[in-house]
Amino acid sequence: MEGHLVITSREPQPVPLSILQAPPIATSYNDRIRPLLDAVDKLRNLMVVKEGIPLPTIVVVGDQSSGKSSVLESLAGISLPRGQGICTRVPLIMRLHDQRQDETPDLHLEFNGKIVDIDDEDHVSDAIVAATNEIAGSSKGISNTPLTLVVKKDGVPDLTMVDLPGITRVPVHGQPENIYEQISEMIMEYIKPEESIILNVLSATVDFSTCESIRMSRMVDKTGKRTLAVVTKADKSPEGLQEKVLADDVNIGLGYVCVRNRIGDETYEEARREEAKLFDTHPLLSKIDKSIVGVPVLAQKLTQIQATIMAKSLPEIVRKINDKLNASVAELNRMPTTLSSVAEALTTFMRIMGSAKESLRKVLLRGEFDDYPEEKDMHCTARLTDMLNKYYDELQKCPENDPRTNFLVEELEVLEEAKRIGLPNFLARSSFLILLQRKLKAISSMPLAFGVRAWDYIEGIVIRELTRHTENYPQLQPWMRRAATDLINKMREKTANRMTEIVEMEKLTAYTCDPQYLSEWTKLMTQQTPFMQVINDEYKSTVMVLEGIGRVDVRHLRDHKQLVQDAFDLKMRMTAYWNIVLRRFVDSMALYLPFSVHNLVNKEMEMEIVGELIGPNGRGLIERMLEEAPSVAAKRERLSRSIKLLRESAAVVAKITDRIATDGDYSD
Numbered sequence: 001m002e003g004h005l006v007i008t009s010r011e012p013q014p015v016p017l018s019i020l021q022a023p024p025i026a027t028s029y030n031d032r033i034r035p036l037l038d039a040v041d042k043l044r045n046l047m048v049v050k051e052g053i054p055l056p057t058i059v060v061v062g063d064q065s066s067g068k069s070s071v072l073e074s075l076a077g078i079s080l081p082r083g084q085g086i087c088t089r090v091p092l093i094m095r096l097h098d099q100r101q102d103e104t105p106d107l108h109l110e111f112n113g114k115i116v117d118i119d120d121e122d123h124v125s126d127a128i129v130a131a132t133n134e135i136a137g138s139s140k141g142i143s144n145t146p147l148t149l150v151v152k153k154d155g156v157p158d159l160t161m162v163d164l165p166g167i168t169r170v171p172v173h174g175q176p177e178n179i180y181e182q183i184s185e186m187i188m189e190y191i192k193p194e195e196s197i198i199l200n201v202l203s204a205t206v207d208f209s210t211c212e213s214i215r216m217s218r219m220v221d222k223t224g225k226r227t228l229a230v231v232t233k234a235d236k237s238p239e240g241l242q243e244k245v246l247a248d249d250v251n252i253g254l255g256y257v258c259v260r261n262r263i264g265d266e267t268y269e270e271a272r273r274e275e276a277k278l279f280d281t282h283p284l285l286s287k288i289d290k291s292i293v294g295v296p297v298l299a300q301k302l303t304q305i306q307a308t309i310m311a312k313s314l315p316e317i318v319r320k321i322n323d324k325l326n327a328s329v330a331e332l333n334r335m336p337t338t339l340s341s342v343a344e345a346l347t348t349f350m351r352i353m354g355s356a357k358e359s360l361r362k363v364l365l366r367g368e369f370d371d372y373p374e375e376k377d378m379h380c381t382a383r384l385t386d387m388l389n390k391y392y393d394e395l396q397k398c399p400e401n402d403p404r405t406n407f408l409v410e411e412l413e414v415l416e417e418a419k420r421i422g423l424p425n426f427l428a429r430s431s432f433l434i435l436l437q438r439k440l441k442a443i444s445s446m447p448l449a450f451g452v453r454a455w456d457y458i459e460g461i462v463i464r465e466l467t468r469h470t471e472n473y474p475q476l477q478p479w480m481r482r483a484a485t486d487l488i489n490k491m492r493e494k495t496a497n498r499m500t501e502i503v504e505m506e507k508l509t510a511y512t513c514d515p516q517y518l519s520e521w522t523k524l525m526t527q528q529t530p531f532m533q534v535i536n537d538e539y540k541s542t543v544m545v546l547e548g549i550g551r552v553d554v555r556h557l558r559d560h561k562q563l564v565q566d567a568f569d570l571k572m573r574m575t576a577y578w579n580i581v582l583r584r585f586v587d588s589m590a591l592y593l594p595f596s597v598h599n600l601v602n603k604e605m606e607m608e609i610v611g612e613l614i615g616p617n618g619r620g621l622i623e624r625m626l627e628e629a630p631s632v633a634a635k636r637e638r639l640s641r642s643i644k645l646l647r648e649s650a651a652v653v654a655k656i657t658d659r660i661a662t663d664g665d666y667s668d
């Protein structure tokens, strides 16, 4: 199957009675895999995961009481905490390490940077409980801090696995209300990376499709190509087990292994013997193919899968370590050298200002986004254009100026009051201006509101760039932010004055040299004759659709036949002119904004900041640049630590890749 992890080599051999005595894996195979496993464990110990480098990991998941801990116990031949309710409360990393019979077994725990030796196998369980309590508290809460159990002894499979808390829907007494969310989040974090193999523990006693662990693993591994299922409690529910496994309703790409774990006081040797007997003699279970039953088969499958993913992931790990190392070294090199004189500090300050200005010119004026390819919010010229388009829409849709409401009523009222002795069909200029002023009043707050919105956006961008350019001098940042805010407030005020002026100018004079006004009015006026026919002919329907206006009912106008023709003319003039006024608002803003931003970036920002610098607020600021800020010192420290760790990791993987080059492929 393409894209699936392929476990190519040897078919499982006849099941030995005890994995503790006779691991079914050839020693030479172990010899070849061991260094790979050691390398990855070393990387895990170095915590490269924290550096964003995922490691191939076998993650054990299962619903509560599905038998996860029992499976791990069977693999390790060691007792783990078991009991009612939630036992596993932290990620338990189990490192099983096969060694020669004559070597002394080693059992210990590693957590929070310390190592706790365990006297003997009987005390593993207590030691884990004590460590878990230390990490996650003694109540029933869970924690993300991992606990590592190292088991080095003869006969265990060479495996590293992570056991996670069982998924529980309903919190038991003493558990936090959001226990389900906490556990799901932790499980997701572990099973999401493509490098993780999901060992899904399912109890034979339940319907697999109802298992929460299946639902979760399918979310991250739809085709199941990195999921292996272990079916526990085969002894409890033998009926239909073979059919269930063969039907594979839940899409398990790496296959199933059915097991029977230790029951009651059995020793692990007894448990393996009982398991072998069960699958050999039980009338139903004995029919299941031997290549998918028993803990030894599970151990063998897991070691093979582990070798395959490790070999497969290694090149990517090498690449990521190198990328991360290069990036961290470059970042450390970019960190500022410590400044030793006021002159140096002032030069640095001016350089920061210069580069911040250049960045602002790029994003705000030239529309160059190469520094922020993915961040749409920083594509300022496009965002400002969007804002202008939206502003035009809002102006057009202003409900107070909807021409359909009380069609021509206002025009009639204004004409009535403008009556004078004179020839008919001479429209009074004052009527037009009164209507225009009313319309302008209705929208007058919108240009101001738009100015505020636009400057809010620009302020965000300016502060972001200034903060970015001063990241190595955080002592400058609050001061710089304040200066920028003061400046933008001034710009906001200037824009408001300008927009008020524009509204006032529009109120005073109705004028345009745009020929579109006349052509539009002429076109609209062609509707006057049919309109008047509707008004005058009592038998015609009074609902009509007028271009530039929309659908209107003109019944109420039949009582005003005298003035209605003039009112219609007035309306059409206004309709043609209003479009021009609105466009003028948007156009003037479209010219004014870039002009103001241009002034801001090229002139006013520097003047304001330098003015502040030499003013009372800036006293001592440049001198403060001479002291390295604690956050910068911490960053330097963090980068140096990370570089050291990545160099160590690179050395670990270099050793292993050298071996692969000389010994050949590890992935069989």
Ligand SMILES: Nc1nc2c(ncn2[C@@H]2O[C@H](COP(=O)(O)OP(=O)(O)OP(=O)(O)O)[C@@H](O)[C@H]2O)c(=O)[nH]1
Pocket (backbone or CB within 6 Å): 062, 063, 064, 065, 066, 067, 068, 069, 070, 071, 081, 082, 083, 084, 085, 086, 087, 088, 165, 166, 167, 232, 233, 234, 235, 236, 259, 260, 261, 262, 263, 264
């Ligand atoms: N008969 C039988 N019982 C089993 C088998 N595997 C597990 N059990 C029992 O099932 C119960 C739950 O097993 P655990 O291993 O504690 O399950 P778990 O999934 O680790 O539980 P949590 O960590 O609490 O979620 C225990 O009482 C086990 O003895 C099996 O193969 N056969």
